[in-house]
Amino acid sequence: MNKQSVRNIEVSGKKVFVRVDFNVPLHEGKITDDTRIRETLPTIQYLVEQGAKVILASHMGRPKGQVVEELRLTPAANRLSELIGKDVKKADESIGDSVKAIIDGMENGDVLVLENVRFHAGEEKNDAELAKSFAELADVYVNDAFGAAHRAHSSTAGIAEHLPAVSGLLMEKELDTLGKALSTPERPFTAIIGGAKVKDKIGVIENLLNIADNILIGGGLSYTFLKAQGHEIGKSLVDNEKLDLALEFIQKAKEKNVNFYLPTDIVVSDDFSADANVQIVNIDGIPAEWEGIDIGPETRKTYAEVIQNSKLVVWNGPMGVFEIEPFSHGTKAVCQACADTEGYTILGGGDSAAAAEKFGLADQMNHISTGGGASLEFMEGKALPGVVALNDK
Numbered sequence: 559m560n561k562q563s564v565r566n567i568e569v570s571g572k573k574v575f576v577r578v579d580f581n582v583p584l585h586e587g588k589i590t591d592d593t594r595i596r597e598t599l600p601t602i603q604y605l606v607e608q609g610a611k612v613i614l615a616s617h618m619g620r621p622k623g624q625v626v627e628e629l630r631l632t633p634a635a636n637r638l639s640e641l642i643g644k645d646v647k648k649a650d651e652s653i654g655d656s657v658k659a660i661i662d663g664m665e666n667g668d669v670l671v672l673e674n675v676r677f678h679a680g681e682e683k684n685d686a687e688l689a690k691s692f693a694e695l696a697d698v699y700v701n702d703a704f705g706a707a708h709r710a711h712s713s714t715a716g717i718a719e720h721l722p723a724v725s726g727l728l729m730e731k732e733l734d735t736l737g738k739a740l741s742t743p744e745r746p747f748t749a750i751i752g753g754a755k756v757k758d759k760i761g762v763i764e765n766l767l768n769i770a771d772n773i774l775i776g777g778g779l780s781y782t783f784l785k786a787q788g789h790e791i792g793k794s795l796v797d798n799e800k801l802d803l804a805l806e807f808i809q810k811a812k813e814k815n816v817n818f819y820l821p822t823d824i825v826v827s828d829d830f831s832a833d834a835n836v837q838i839v840n841i842d843g844i845p846a847e848w849e850g851i852d853i854g855p856e857t858r859k860t861y862a863e864v865i866q867n868s869k870l871v872v873w874n875g876p877m878g879v880f881e882i883e884p885f886s887h888g889t890k891a892v893c894q895a896c897a898d899t900e901g902y903t904i905l906g907g908g909d910s911a912a913a914a915e916k917f918g919l920a921d922q923m924n925h926i927s928t929g930g931g932a933s934l935e936f937m938e939g940k941a942l943p944g945v946v947a948l949n950d951k
């Protein structure tokens with residue numbers, strides 16, 4: 559990576575503002591998955607060991623510039639304290655005199671979690687005044703929030719104009735792993751794209767057509783392609799504005815000798831529930847009132863074989879509605895193939911990571927990215943504002 563890391567600068571005795579992504583899932587005030595907090599521990603522990611005053615800032619959810627009680631960072635601070643076995647202070651604000659007073663009372667090696675930065679409306683606008691107010695709290699800026707690196711906000715981009723700005727260890731690991739894998743991919747390189755966010759994900763396929771050997775399409779994304787090819791897709795998820803683009807991608811894949819796989823059979827259902835009627839049909843047999851909900855057994859077999867024979871696999875997005883057991887088999891088969899292959903496997907996207915956890919296969923992936931949108935934008939070849947803002951080596 560051509561950006562300076564926290565290991566390249568002196569932090570001992572310094573006030574270090576660390577932007578982390580503690581945007582973890584919460585249910586009734588309890589954290590249901592603390593992966594993002596655990597993944598930040600190497601940076602936090604490094605700074606504590608170096609005797610820095612560690613000031614952590616994060617967003618949580620999308621409070622739109624208002625104080626939303628349920629989106630405070632208190633549960634994250636408490637969880638962090640348990641994980642590092644050390645008292646963690648928590649501020650009720652993220653800027654201003656009250657925060658400065660807390661920081662003035664910090665000893666070297668102390669850790670403070672600021673309040674949700676998105677309680678200030680300026681954060682998402684990359685407001686210059688807010689960025690200055692964050693910068694006033696510290697001597698050094700560290701960005702370890704890979705999950706938010708695709709956002710140009712005051713705490714991810716603007717603040718870097720005022721302080722020496724370097725990457726944290728998680729940021730470095732994510733960029734190195736994704737960067738190495740995609741710049742000189744081991745071949746055959748297979749990309750698997752699924753999930754429901756058709757608009758967000760279709761763009762990544764364009765760049766993958768330039769670098770992958772095989773592209774496997776599944777999940778809700780499939781039906782836009784199948785419809786574009788003239789198949790009846792019933793009530794399946796579709797983005798009618800992307801039909802031409804879908805056809806263009808299929809054509810480009812042919813020109814570039816990329817093997818572009820679409821499902822050949824589908825699990826369809828007449829309702830979005832576990833006790834719905836279910837059928838397995840080939841792609842010309844989707845009944846008009848039914849919905850495609852998972853890839854079928856033949857597709858699963860084909861996809862698993864491609865994955866087994868790959869040297870690099872990048873997977874983003876489930877193959878079906880895996881949350882409901884009868885529709886989880888496609889995602890499970892792909893996940894199992896990723897676990898079994900000797901190739902290097904990279905998994906991105908919150909739901910895909912949750913699926914791997916659910917099937918007990920998460921620890922068999924080589925890298926699970928903490929960024930969904932961020933890893934997608936990285937794969938699209940876009941510059942990430944939170945990285946661009948850091949000091950070059």
Ligand SMILES: Nc1ncnc2c1ncn2[C@@H]1O[C@H](COP(=O)(O)OP(=O)(O)O)[C@@H](O)[C@H]1O
Binds near residue numbers: 753779880908930
């Ligand atoms: N055929 C389908 N129809 C509707 N929803 C689907 C289908 N296949 C998968 N999904 C849904 O897609 C969601 C995940 O999509 P997405 O957010 O794009 O993935 P990720 O979080 O991994 O990036 C899951 O909740 C899953 O139920």
Ligand SMILES: O=C(OP(=O)(O)O)[C@H](O)COP(=O)(O)O
Binds near residue numbers: 581620709930
């Ligand atoms: O959870 C996140 O995004 P992700 O679900 O795409 O990984 C990040 O914390 C960014 O959050 P945002 O999409 O509200 O800017």
